[in-house]
Amino acid sequence: MWRKLLLTAVALTTAGLLSVGRGQAQSPQISVGVAASSPGSTAIVAVTVSPDPQAPLGAAVLRIAYDSSRLRATAFSPLSEGVVAECDLSAVGSVRCGLLHATGMAGQVMSLTFQVLPAAAPGVVPLSLTVEECFTVQGDGANCLRADGAxxxxxxxxxxxxPLLVAIRPLSTTQALISWLPTSGTTHYRLRSALNFEMTFGVRETPLPVESLPLGNGLTVGVPDADGLAFYYQLAACNQAGCSPFVRAGGLxxxxxxxxxxxxxxxxxYDFIGTTTAWAFNASPVPGKASVIAFYDGIQGFGATPRGQCSLPLPPGSACTLSWPGASAFASASQSFPPFGEVGTALRVR
Structure with missing residues (x-):
């Protein structure tokens, strides 16, 4: 299939230049480069063509095999003007690519991006090249030489x-989401939780391998299930050399x-450079029991500054949010069902 597609494309882009029956051509060389990277990061490897002036390389089909327990091919991109590249990245442990050029390939023609898996052991991972098909711009079969990479x-x-831009928000009656901007070289994270802002009471730490996180930069945590209960969180990025400092991930x-x-x-x-962002989630099990949600800078009922309300009464199973320049170390939210009054709760955010 690859051969038919490539030959058809060569014929269309080099109309008038084909000659039939020339036999086997000379020997251009296709090489896979070498790149270095650390676990949890990416490595970009170049595919290079050393041309034979007597046999300009017009099309080739390549297969590159690698150790899937340490690498994963994730992307490709043509590097030279006029090069058409298409790769199948779906196979485990190999990537198959077709290359095409109307007047002849030379130099770096394509890049391949490999994700180095977080648990990959240090050392050399061979990239074994097989040239399955090789044609000149005239459509003759060529005897392409090859050179492996790593x-x-x-x-x-x-x-x-x-971790950067760490935030927390409601997901459901029972779960909330902590999200962040991933950092390079991370193999796992450590989530620290406690029952107080100072992180000294009821402290727990949980290791979280990167591969266990479906999104790579988000995890779900349980919602407090008792009146007056609060959880606070911190997050650190780690690898074989150790962990970053813990950063605050807000609270519930x-x-x-x-x-x-x-x-x-x-x-x-949570706090981000002096800006408070607060969410409130109506967890009532009573269908249709919408509530008025209000937010405060400070502790509601103790001189806090009102910052606003949700624009509409909040139905059960829904959340709303508000952000403001924080003057207090605390943020509060309250729930009311007019004409009945407010019941509020507060979190320390800085």
Whole structure:
């Protein structure tokens, strides 16, 4: 199939230049390069053509095999003007590519991107090249030489940078989402939780391998299930050399008073460079029991500054959010069912 597609494309782009029956041509060489990277990062390898002036290379089909326990091919891109490249990245442990050029390939013609898996052991990972098809621009079969390449997996000598843009928000009645911007060289994360902002009471730490995170930069945590209960979180990025400093990931606080069918909501809040972002989730199990949600800078009921309300009464199973320049170390949210009053909760965010 590849051969038919490539021959057809060569015929269309080199109309008038074909000559039939010339037999086997000379020997251009196709080489796969060498790149170095660390676990959790990417390596970009160039595919290079050393041309034979007597036999300009017009088309080729390549297969590159690699150790799938240490690498994964993730992307490709043509590097030379006029080169058409198409690769199948779906196979485990190999990538198959077709290359085409109307007047002859030379130099770096394509790049391949490999993800170095977080648990990859240091050392050389061979990239074994097979040239399945090889044609000149005239359509003659060519005897292409080949040269293998490699990805060198380097030993990690320093911990990765700390996660960036860490945030927390509601997902459902029982789960919230912590998200962040990934940093290079990370093989796993450590999530620290506690029952107080100082992270000294009820502390737990959980290791989270990168491959266990479906999105790579997000994880779900449980919502407090008792009135007045609060959880605080910190996150660190780690590799074989150690972990980054922990950064704050905000917190969750719950009100269920006096029972689940009455006031029932939770808030999530975090700080980003002096800006407070707060969320509130109506967790009432009563269908249609919408509530008015209000946000405060400070502790609601103790001189806090009102910052606004959700634009509409919030139905059960829904969330709303508000951000503001934070003057207080605390943020609050409250729930009310007019004409009944507010029940609030607060989190320390800085």
């Amino acid at each position: 990805v060198v997996v380097q030993s990690t000598t320093t911990p990765p940078p700390a 606080a719950r009100r269920i008073w006096p029972g689940a069918n009455d006031w029932n909501f939770y808030m999530a809040a």
